[in-house]
Amino acid sequence: MGFDVEWILLALGPVFVLFIALEAWHYRRQGVLAERFVLKDSLCNLALALLHQGADKLAWLLVLPLYHWIYQSHRLFTFDNGWQSLLILFLLQDFLYYWFHRASHRVRWLWAAHSVHHSSTLMNFSTAFRQSLMYPVAGMWLFWLPIAWIGFPPEQVIAIVLLNLAFQFFVHTRAIPKLGPLEWVFNTPSIHRSHHAMNPRYIDHNYAGVLSIWDRLFGTYVEEITAEPCEYGTVKPVNTFNPLRVSLTEWFDMFADFRHAPTLKGKLAQLVAPPEKAEALAREKD
Ligand SMILES: [Zn+2]
């Protein structure tokens, strides 16, 4: 294998930096740069991206043998490298991404990792860099196993997962308005802005990776409206720009609530219940 697919995101680094610069330049011309970009926030995002890349490479190193074993010994189908196969690969992974993302908001164990992505109160291209180094611990890698089982080689699985994430970089901005008919099919900046908003209208909607059709199909689509401007961030703010504290704070909170829960059922709920339900349970005991 010549070019190692695991380096797709780092290879795209210069493109990402260019778009961040263009966005900042655009906001400066509009006179809104200071409220839409905060250097400490962007630097924290960058540090989180690098930590995530490190953890992600390590995780693939560990789980790749499992992927190879499932692909080589247990795959259901054998695909060629034609465009039909690649289309199936894309649709399958984007579908699984939708469920991974939805579960990441509704199961506290997964939210502990994913909340990092939502904990900035800003929404700009650098927000896309906000990823968690804890995804491998949360078990994100489990969600892609069915792709190898159905019959796609592990290298293609890694490539499509990373390309999906790369696409999502471009939906993290307030600079791009609604995109007409594209909104019907694709995840767009408008759709993803609503996803990052904590207003009751928007929270826990729009889990799309590349295609927004899954949200429309499974009842989680919400439209961004001017009457209700997005308020970015998490209901429980992190209040820090320290990347390690950002990465770990929800894990510490979760384990503290786990320890304090008096019954086994209560402890289990702290790990698997929706985040707001788990926290309400924890408050009940205080
Ligand atoms: Zn999310």
Ligand SMILES: [Zn+2]
């Ligand atoms: Zn996002």
